[in-house]
Amino acid sequence: MGAGADYDSLFDWEAAEQADLTSLNQIAIAKCRCTGGTADATAVTIDGWTTSATQYIKIWTDPSESYRHNGTYQTGSKYRLVTSLSGIDAFESYVQVIGLQFGNDYNSVNARSPYALIKDCLVAWNTYRSGFVLASGATDGKIINCIAYDCARWGFIGLDGASGIVYNCTAVDCTRSGFDFSIGTYTLKNCLGYRDWE
Numbered sequence: 001m002g003a004g005a006d007y008d009s010l011f012d013w014e015a016a017e018q019a020d021l022t023s024l025n026q027i028a029i030a031k032c033r034c035t036g037g038t039a040d041a042t043a044v045t046i047d048g049w050t051t052s053a054t055q056y057i058k059i060w061t062d063p064s065e066s067y068r069h070n071g072t073y074q075t076g077s078k079y080r081l082v083t084s085l086s087g088i089d090a091f092e093s094y095v096q097v098i099g100l101q102f103g104n105d106y107n108s109v110n111a112r113s114p115y116a117l118i119k120d121c122l123v124a125w126n127t128y129r130s131g132f133v134l135a136s137g138a139t140d141g142k143i144i145n146c147i148a149y150d151c152a153r154w155g156f157i158g159l160d161g162a163s164g165i166v167y168n169c170t171a172v173d174c175t176r177s178g179f180d181f182s183i184g185t186y187t188l189k190n191c192l193g194y195r196d197w198e
Helices: 010-017
Strands: 028-031 044-046 057-060 081-083 088-090 095-098 101-104 109-111 117-119 122-126 132-134 141-144 147-149 154-158 163-167 170-172 177-180 185-189 192-194
Touching: 010 028, 010 044, 088 095, 132 141, 147 154, 154 163, 154 170, 170 177, 177 192
Parallel strands: 028 057, 044 088, 057 095, 081 101, 088 109, 095 117, 101 122, 109 132, 117 141, 122 147, 132 154, 141 163, 147 170, 154 177, 163 185, 170 192
Antiparallel strands: none
C-alpha cells in the first residue's frame, strides 16, 4: 500500500494474482508494506487458486524492512489489516501468513484448508469473534509465535475437523478464553493465556 507499491490493498493483490500455481510452477508472494501510513481496510478471501507444498501462497511483512510490528500494535508505517469482516479468510491449502497485524470486527485469520501457516502475527482487538482460527477442514495447520489481545471470544481456536500445532503463542484479555482446542487433534506447546479479571 502507498507510494511505490504494485497494489493498493491485499485484496487487490489477491484478485489480480489469483492463478494455478502448480501449472505455472510458481510461488505467489505478497509483501505487505504501509508507505502511506493508513491501514489496509479491505477484507481478503483467498480462494480460486491451485496450490501445492512447493507452489504456495505467502503473505508477509519482510523483517528486513520497516513495516513489521514489534510485538505490540503499531500504526504509522507498520502494515496492518483493519476490517469490519474477517481479515483473511483462506480457503486454499498451503497459505502462509507471516508477520502481519490485525484489528477486526470478526475473525482475524480463518484458515479453512490444509497446511496453513500463521506465524509472527498479532491481533490487537477483535470486537465480535476470535483472533486465529483453524476452521473445519484446516488439517495440519500451524500457528507459531503469534499474539492475540482483546478478542471478544477466543484468541486461538480450533474447530471440528481441523488439526494442527500451536507453538509459542500468547493470548491476553480474551473474553471467553485464550485457547480453545477441545475438538480435533492439536498440540499446544509453550503457550500462555492471561486475563486481568479486575
